[in-house]
Amino acid sequence: MNSLNNEILTFIKKASKRIKANFIINLSIVGLKYLLCLILCLLLISLFITFPYVEEVSFGVLAVGLISIIIYGFIKSPDKKKVALIVDSKGLKERVTTSLELINEEDSISIAQKNDTVSYIKSFNIKNNLKISIDKKQILMVIGLIIICSITSFIDTSAKKEANSIREFNKYQQEFIKKIEEEKKLVEKSEELTEEEKEAIKKILEDAKKELKESEKKLDVNKTLERMEKKLEDKKNEAKSDKSKAVIEKTQKNLLDEFNKDKEESAKKDLNKLVNELMKKKEGKELSDAILSKDKEALEKALGKLKKSLGNMSSSELNNLSKALANAANSMDDENLAEALSEASNSVLDGKLDAESLKDAIQNSQNNSSGNKPGDKSGEGAGEGEGSGEGEGQGQGQGQGGQGNGNGNGSGNGQGGTGWDTGNNEGNKNDLDNKKGEQIYIPGREVGKDENLTGNKNQDGNSQTIETENGFNLDGNKINYDKVIGDYTNSALEGANNSNLPESLKNLIKDYFEGLN
Incomplete structure (x- = not known):
């Protein structure tokens, strides 16, 4: 059944x-x-x-x-x-x-x-x-x-922090290795490049890939990318045809455009964090002001003064300074700057400071924050000031030297050190010193005194005062109206860039002052 x-x-x-x-x-x-x-x-x-x-x-x-x-x-x-x-x-x-x-x-x-x-x-x-x-x-x-x-x-521990750093580094490293592999394929398929150019570029990319795989920290990866960028730049300059140059430039952009933008943004954030930490302690106030000024001489002077003052500080003051440096080091993305700050934090407790290495690390971040490539150096600027009075009396002074700044007043160029560190930095923004415009009279300034000159006098500079017995001289001087606006613009933009203001407010300030020019 x-x-x-x-x-x-x-x-x-x-x-x-x-x-x-x-x-x-x-x-x-x-x-x-x-x-x-x-x-x-x-x-x-x-x-x-x-x-x-x-x-x-x-x-x-x-x-x-x-x-x-x-x-x-x-x-x-x-x-x-x-x-x-x-x-x-x-x-x-x-x-x-x-x-x-x-x-x-x-x-x-x-x-x-x-x-x-x-x-x-x-x-x-x-x-x-x-x-x-x-x-x-x-x-x-x-x-x-x-x-x-x-x-x-x-639960957060030092071992977990280190593990997270390794994870982030591996991800960062593999990201660029993958990009290089993709660009190698594009270079191989390119019809604008000669076979010789293809082989040269592929070798540069292959060498960079090998170095990236051997890198053990983010700083090594960044240095490898900077060397690769310099080699590609050299090949672009050597290229005979415009089409070849365009292909190499596109390769550079695909590989390094995002890297350079991130590096610039990261450097700005690092400097802001460092300045904020230093300003919290009176012992670091002068150094923070020097960093904000972006003046090399001011930075060197502030670090030198800080180093000398360590011997006169109390243990409490040394501890405050050490904590500020340690807090800044812990929040840095730049490994080189973080290491320099960490070493400084430990050494100041003993009344010591390696001012030179700290200065180099800070200046490197300042260069990165300005979008300068490795090898770029600040140019030498020039400034001059003059004063004149009514009547036959006249006061005149000139100072030459000065330091070029990040806003690019005037123009400057410089060449880096050895290896890949060559380049130049030029600026034409707000170049009001050389523009002719309406002259305005500013009362209350003495005539012909060195301290009232709009330029800065260095050892090679000079000032002159011509006195006359006849004539009626009024205190004051004449100055280009556009230059006054330019000085205020530069000061405002620099202050905004170094502040923690929202990006929209920074843009509003920028638009306002640009409208005055």
Whole structure:
């Protein structure tokens, strides 16, 4: 009787699904409990030992573990005989087990037994009798472990900070390696480049890629990228056709445009953080002002003065200065500046300071914040001032020298050191010293005195005072109106750039002063 056999087997199949589901669910909960215990151990270890990818490893363990448990559950789930025994234990009194053994028998006794079984299983409610039951204690343990793991993952330790730094560095490193690979393919396909140019550029990119893979910190990556940029710039200058130059320039832009923008923005933020930390302590006020001025001589003078004053500071003052430098070091993105500040923080406690290395690190950040490429140096500027009175009396003075500044008053150029550090920096913005415009009279200024000159006199400069016995001289001088506006504009823009004002407000200030020119 095939119909009896089919009914019994169909019943066992339905019951089997329910029983297997219950088995796999409970097995998964128990397995999840042990997996979470393992993950918790990994997280605890990562608090004390640098483990860069502990989160990824933890999720990997969880995913692989759960998949393995489910597969194991299907393999070890109850077969037909065990299902029949479980069903019989719910009130069928071994009818299903016996009928399963007689499934291929067609004698009258077997048929009678199977008919009896079928009559009982028709009234058997599988959902009510074979409920999916879950151990609540196991569930509570799993929830508790999840909470503990979550809390542990948010605990911050020095080992975790170092691990996060390694993760960020690896991501940063791989990002540029990937870009270089993509650019190599584009260079290979380029029709504007000669075969010789292709090979030269590919070698530059391959060398940079090799150096990037060997880099152990972000500073090494940045230096490699700067060297690559300089080599590509040289190749662009050597290129004979404009099309070749355009291709190389595009390669530079694709590889380094975002890097240079990030470096400039990061340097600005670093300098703002440093200035803010120094201004909190009176011991660092003069140094912060020198950094804001972007004047090399002022910075060197402030560091020299600070170094000399360390011997006269109390332990409390030294501690305040050390804390300010340490706080600044901890918030720096520039590893070179962070290292210099950290060393300075430790050394000032002993009344010592390596002013030269700190000066170099700060100036490097200042160059980066201005968008200068490696090798760019500030140019020498020139300034002059004059005063005149009414009548026959006249006072005149001239000072030459001065220091070029970031706003590019006048123009300047300079060449860097050895290696790749060559370049120039020119500026024409707000070049009002050389413009002719309306002359305005400013009263209250003496005539011909060195201290009233609009330029700065250095050792090679000179001033002259011509006195006359006749004539009626008024205190004051004449000065170009546009120059006055330019001076105020430069001062306002510099103050805005070095402040923590929102970008929209900075743009508003910039637009206002540009409208005056």
